[in-house]
Amino acid sequence: MRQHFLKTIVATGLGLSMALVQAAPAEENRDELKIGFMGVFSGGQAALGQDSYDGFMLYLKNNGGKLGNRPVDVLKADAQIKPVVGVQQAKRLIGKDGVPIVVGVTFSNVMLAVHGPITKKEVFLIGTNAGPSQIAGKxxxxxxxxxxYQNDQKAESMGSYAKSQGYKRIITMVPNYQSGFDFVSGFKRYYQAPLLDEIYTPLDQQDFSAELAKIASEQPDAVYVFYPGGLGVNFLRQYQQAGLLGKIPVLSTSTTDAINLPAQRDSALGVVTSPVWGPDLDNAANKKFVAEFEKEYKRIPSDFAAQSYDGAQLLDSAIKKVKGHVEDKAAFMAALKQADFPSVRGDFKFGNNNFPIQDLSIFEVVKDDQGRFNLKKIATPLKAQQDAYHQDCPMQ
Structure with missing residues (x-):
């Protein structure tokens, strides 16, 4: 039944995208539009949610507080990193607040919990970070x-890079939850060689001394890690203190970025990472975004901010196409699918499962010309890459 519903929606909604958008009501809806923004805004990972929120709100502010010429009221919802809290917040946003659109979601365990309750109510969910494999597929x-991104994508680019560097003995080390599983799977898919070891640690673990002792003993060619936010600060500091930095290369995903680089500093120098965006991507939209963000917030933006800025641009374009009438769900869905906005990543389009098809690059932590710890693009191993799960999605 669900697969039949999806195919019906696609056939009637997306297959006639241009006609539906053109058929949107002629009069513009200028009533205030409520949008829910869900993220982690408390605890040790709050900086991730805040950077996402700041990227979204930057575009909204510079666009006169409107998306698609319609005034917007953004309602923040702190899901923490707890699926049950995320579901509670989703129900509040959809029920009490009556939002037709929810944006954000920082962690994959929360995304897996809220995706169904939101989308099954035919409320639009614009994910600006977490991309677990399940919602890209069946x-x-x-x-x-x-x-x-779909989680595996960032890891796939790093796996491809590791293979190109000739690393033969690699240990992976990630938190024991959905994103960690996806990142290891994606890395192995393109590394295409047996791993020396796979280490999974509790999501709240702060002391990595035992694992680092094991790495020092096994002497791999490189270590591939995923430790977001404060976990990444602790990991790299301890890695440096253990005398491993500069001896065993660190390949990473979402471990070092503009959020935690000010705290990591020298402990991150030379580390390579694989976000889907970097501050030095050479396109006009990105240069504008970085300049605006640094002016507004007095700091370098992260990929969390960039992805949410693109989320705001996507909504602005789609709401404009339907003249503010997001209530016309088929037309709004078709307008979103067109992705008619200048992404800060450059080329951007949606695959059949509404995840991006995009270039995947590798960045190195360096000191920039202002003496700041920053990211510099060094390679683009995968271009116009579609995620590995799209063929399992019944949408066409």
Whole structure:
């Protein structure tokens, strides 16, 4: 039944995208539009949610507080890193607040919990960070659109890079939850060689001394890690203190970025990482975004901010196409699918499962010309890459 519903929506909603957008009501809806923004805004990972929120709000502010010429009221919802809290917040946003659109979601365990309750109510969910494999495949929904990535994508680019560097003995080390599983799977898919070891640690673990002692003993060619936010600060500091930095290369995903580089500093120098965006990407939209963000917030933006900025651009374009009438769900869905906006990543389009098809690059931590710890693009191993799960999605 669900697969039949998805195919019906696609056939009637997306297959006639241009006609539906053109058929949107002629009069413009200028009533205030409520949008929910869900992220982690408390605890040790709050900086990730805040950077996402700041990127979204930057575009909104510079666009006169409107998206698609319609005034917007953004309602923040702190899901923490707890699926049960995320579901509670989703129900509040959809029920009490009556939002037709929810944006954000920082962690994959929360995304897996809220994706169904939101999209099954035919509320649009614009994911600006978490991209677990399940919602890219069999559990895909025409009401979900991602302006970030499917989790495996970032790891796939690093796996491809590791293979090109000739590393033969690699240890992976990630938290024991959905994103960690996806990142290891993606890395192995393109590394295409047996791993020396796979280490999984509790999501709240702060002391990595035992694992680092094991790495020092096994002497791999490189270590591939995923430790977001404060976990990444602790990991790299301890890695440096253990005398491993500069001896065993660190390949990373979402471990070092503009959020935690000010705290990591020298402990991150030379580390390579694989976000889908970097501050030095050479296109006009990105240069504008970086300049605006640094002026507004007095700091370098992260990929969390960039992905949410793109989320705001996507909504602005789509709401404009339907003249503010997001209530016309088929037309709004078709307008979102067109992804008619200048992404800070350059070329951007949606695949059949509404996840991006995009270039995947590798960046190195360096000191920039202002003496700041920053990211510099060094390679683009995968171009116009579609995620590995899209063929399992019944949408066409």
């Amino acid at each position: 559990e895909c929904s025409p009401y979900f659109f991602s302006t970030s």
